[in-house]
Amino acid sequence: DSGVTQTPKHLITATGQRVTLRCSPRSGDLSVYWYQQSLDQGLQFLIQYYNGEERAKGNILERFSAQQFPDLHSELNLSSLELGDSALYFCASSVGRRGGGYTFGSGTRLTVV
C-alpha cells in the first residue's frame, strides 16, 4: 500500500456520461497531481492542487475538472465522456517542498463504451 488511495479501481460507463474519480493523498502530503495514461502510452500530466488551490494545469480538456477539498482529498470530474477518454487515471501526492517524495496511487481504469 503506497498510502495514496484511489477509488474506484475500475469504472465502465457509456459515452456522454459523467464520472468522478477520487483520490486520498498520503498522510502529510499537501500536493495532489492527476495524470492520464492511455493504452501503452506515457503518463500525461493533467492538473495539480496544493493545499486546496490549483497550482498547475497541463493538457486537461475543458470537459474535465478537478478540486481539492479541505481534508486534502481530491476529485477529478470527467463529463460528456468519449471513447477516447478510456484510460488509466493516476493520482499522486507529494509533500510539496524541495526534496519531497512523490507517491502514486494504483490508478482508476476508466472504460467508456
Add this chain to the structure above:
Amino acid sequence: AQTVTQSQPEMSVQEAETVTLSCTYDTSESDYYLFWYKQPPSRQMILVIRQEAYKQQNATENRFSVNFQKAAKSFSLKISDSQLGDAAMYFCAYRRDPNFGNEKLTFGTGTRLTIIP
C-alpha cells in the same frame, strides 16, 4: 518546455545478464530531479531510482544504477543480474525543482523490458 525521450520502445535481456535503458532529456534548468519508474502488468507505478541534478555521484539501488551525464543530458538505467520480476515497462521522468512552484513529472514514452529465461 522540458521533454524526455526514450528511444528504445522495447528491449530484451537474458535472465542474470545486464541491460541498459536509455533516456535523454531537454531542459534549460540547472536544478532538477530525474527518475526511473517501473510499471509491471499490475499497472502500479513503482519508483526504481532517483537522481538529483546537483549531485555528481550516480545513484544506486541494489541491482539498479544510473549513468547520469548532466552536460549530455543523458540518464540511463543499468539493471544488473536481471530477474524475471524485472519484466515491465520502464519510464524515465523529469521534475523541475519544486521551489519554482511546479512539481509535475514529465515522462518519456517508456521502454518495455522483456526478460528471457
